[in-house]
Amino acid sequence: xxxxxxxxxxxxxxxxxxxxxxxxxxxxxxSPGRIGLYVFLVVAALFFLIPVxxxxxxxxxxxxxxxxxxLFNLPGEPTxxxxxxxWLHACTGRxxxxxxxxxxxxxxxxxxxxxxxxxxxxINGYALTFWPYKGANLLFGLLVFGxxxxxxxxxxxxxxxLSSVGLFASLPGIIIVHTIFGMPILTLLFRNFYAAIPVxxxxxxxxxxxxxxxxxxxxxxxxxxxxTVVAVILQVTGIWNDFLFGVxxxxxxxxxxxxxxxxxxxxxTGVREYNVNMAATILTAxxxxxxxxxSGRWFVRGIAAGAVKG
Amino acid sequence: MQKSWRRRFHLPAVIGxxxxxxxxxxxxxxxxxxxxxxxxxxxxxxPAYDFVGLAQYRRLWADSRWLVSVNNIWFFGLMSITCNxxxxxxxxxxxxxxxxxxxxFRSIFLYxxxxxxxxxxxxxxxxxxxxxxxQAALRNLGWSSFSFAPLVDAETAIYAxxxxxxxxxxxxxxxxxxxxxxxxxxxxxKAAKVDGIPTWRTHLSIVAPMMKGAFATAxxxxxxxxxxxxDLVIAMTGGxxxxxxxxxxxxxxxxxxxxxNVGQGMAAATMMLLPVLIVLAFGGILLWRxxxxxxx
Numbered sequence: 001x002x003x004x005x006x007x008x009x010x011x012x013x014x015x016x017x018x019x020x021x022x023x024x025x026x027x028x029x030x031s032p033g034r035i036g037l038y039v040f041l042v043v044a045a046l047f048f049l050i051p052v053x054x055x056x057x058x059x060x061x062x063x064x065x066x067x068x069x070x071l072f073n074l075p076g077e078p079t080x081x082x083x084x085x086x087w088l089h090a091c092t093g094r095x096x097x098x099x100x101x102x103x104x105x106x107x108x109x110x111x112x113x114x115x116x117x118x119x120x121x122x123i124n125g126y127a128l129t130f131w132p133y134k135g136a137n138l139l140f141g142l143l144v145f146g147x148x149x150x151x152x153x154x155x156x157x158x159x160x161x162l163s164s165v166g167l168f169a170s171l172p173g174i175i176i177v178h179t180i181f182g183m184p185i186l187t188l189l190f191r192n193f194y195a196a197i198p199v200x201x202x203x204x205x206x207x208x209x210x211x212x213x214x215x216x217x218x219x220x221x222x223x224x225x226x227x228t229v230v231a232v233i234l235q236v237t238g239i240w241n242d243f244l245f246g247v248x249x250x251x252x253x254x255x256x257x258x259x260x261x262x263x264x265x266x267x268x269t270g271v272r273e274y275n276v277n278m279a280a281t282i283l284t285a286x287x288x289x290x291x292x293x294x295s296g297r298w299f300v301r302g303i304a305a306g307a308v309k310g
Numbered sequence: 311m312q313k314s315w316r317r318r319f320h321l322p323a324v325i326g327x328x329x330x331x332x333x334x335x336x337x338x339x340x341x342x343x344x345x346x347x348x349x350x351x352x353x354x355x356x357p358a359y360d361f362v363g364l365a366q367y368r369r370l371w372a373d374s375r376w377l378v379s380v381n382n383i384w385f386f387g388l389m390s391i392t393c394n395x396x397x398x399x400x401x402x403x404x405x406x407x408x409x410x411x412x413x414x415f416r417s418i419f420l421y422x423x424x425x426x427x428x429x430x431x432x433x434x435x436x437x438x439x440x441x442x443x444x445q446a447a448l449r450n451l452g453w454s455s456f457s458f459a460p461l462v463d464a465e466t467a468i469y470a471x472x473x474x475x476x477x478x479x480x481x482x483x484x485x486x487x488x489x490x491x492x493x494x495x496x497x498x499x500k501a502a503k504v505d506g507i508p509t510w511r512t513h514l515s516i517v518a519p520m521m522k523g524a525f526a527t528a529x530x531x532x533x534x535x536x537x538x539x540x541d542l543v544i545a546m547t548g549g550x551x552x553x554x555x556x557x558x559x560x561x562x563x564x565x566x567x568x569x570x571n572v573g574q575g576m577a578a579a580t581m582m583l584l585p586v587l588i589v590l591a592f593g594g595i596l597l598w599r600x601x602x603x604x605x606x
Contacts, residue, residue, distance in 0.1 A: 124330045213326075
């Protein structure tokens with residue numbers, strides 16, 4: 001339920017008629033309050049920006065320069081060697097192949113998971129809205145309940161279930177897991193979207209003799225582009241950023257980028273190469289950040305949609 | 311009209327939703343059922359079916375690591391949700407003052423949310439690293455007695471997690487609350503101004519109550535992410551120093567994978583599920599009563 005719907009049901013205090021335009025044009029002077037406002041916003045922005053500034057600057061420095069301890073200084077002699085090392089040579093235990101295998105693994109996990117989970121969820125949402133069969137709403141209720149359940153309650157049964165069919169610690173296994181945990185929120189998203197479509201459209205197609213799949217493919221799917229974009233953004237960032245499922249279900253050869261990153265940074269023995277570690281971290285964050293900055297307001301809409309549970 | 315279609319049993323609809331049936335029943339009912347079932351057994355690495363009653367729960371509540379985890383999640387939850395809501399609300403209110411460069415500020419406040427919690431954890435691990443981060447930097451600037459190393463101290467490490475959580479999550483709260491603020495009718499502001507009510511009073515007494523929905527949404531989102539907090543702890547502290555920042559989510563995974571004590575792990579997982587179930591049941595009853603009231 002969105003904020004708009006709730007506020008719309010509140011009694012609205014009536015504004016006195018004679019007070020329509022009492023104050024004239026808004027003053028445009030710079031008041032102390034205005035300055036305080038911007039000071040607050042800028043300080044807050046610095047809080048959000050400084051950690052990433054430190055990361056970028058440090059990743060461009062050599063280790064001797066980092067040891068000098070001038071955290072906030074721009075790099076004296078910028079070098080891209082840490083980035084190359086992070087991508088190709090950084091070590092996790094005995095393997096020194098850098099982050100790149102993790103990147104390809106993440107791509108291999110993310111693409112099929114996103115496609116499969118969105119296909120499932122769109123069919124679910126469509127069936128729940130237009131073809132509810134007996135018990136369908138109970139199933140949906142269970143699914144929404146699943147959106148709130150702590151993952152830890154479900155992980156071990158899933159390990160046992162997947163290993164009994166030989167899919168534990170494999171690429172198909174992790175794809176199945178992402179599809180399962182993406183389903184509650186995506187189904188909700190698509191169901192709410194289809195519920196807003198006029199039912200007359202569906203009835204007209206029924207009268208013309210179209211069946212379940214034909215209505216889905218020829219009428220509903222072409223209309224679903226906006227919600228699909230939101231779902232793709234939500235899923236790509238969510239699955240790319242996942243750590244827990246990757247480390248448990250993917251198996252060592254398929255470990256996604258986040259797991260590799262954590263291993264590179266947190267299991268190093270000996271000298272900590274901060275510049276390489278930070279370059280690796282930025283590389284891992286790059287994909288969702290690019291999506292965020294390209295998609296802009298769609299991303300916010302995705303969050304709002306994802307946040308609207310029930 | 312629609313009723314007659316609704317009543318009928320459509321095979322394609324059932325076939326199309328087979329994945330949903332499998333997930334809803336297979337994972338969220340049977341799976342959870344097995345988790346609870348195993349919590350009453352002495353399962354070690356593999357599930358066993360020798361029932362030992364509540365022994366695992368007794369062992370669980372005698373384990374200091376679990377007690378620390380439970381304390382931590384309450385502290386972390388209360389602190390981070392409160393700070394997030396207050397900070398997010400302030401940001402939203404300030405963003406709503408027809409400021410310049412609103413999109414720029416919005417992007418800055420929100421971008422950490424796009425990143426993995428692993429990334430957030432590592433970033434803050436470095437900022438707070440005494441040999442590299444703020445402490446080293448300020449000492450270099452001449453303040454040689456400056457001491458700030460929260461992650462090294464068992465007492466303060468959890469505060470560092472809270473700060474990282476705020477850094478990651480308050481932008482979302484801001485975005486949701488800002489949408490709520492924008493949904494409030496312009497005339498209400500005018501009316502309050504005419505009546506001579508100070509702006510802060512209008513915010514607290516009139517507008518904030520009208521944004522209940524937005525607050526609830528942001529709150530629920532925060533709660534869900536607090537219960538699930540795992541990646542952040544792993545990346546930032548690994549649960550340390552010692553067991554100082556262990557969390558229930560971390561505890562369960564450790565029992566399953568490292569300590570190979572599934573019975574007790576499932577007991578801990580069931581304890582995690584319990585408050586969620588209670589809250590959901592409570593919310594369900596509230597919704598049901600409201601719907602019934604609306605019909606009557």
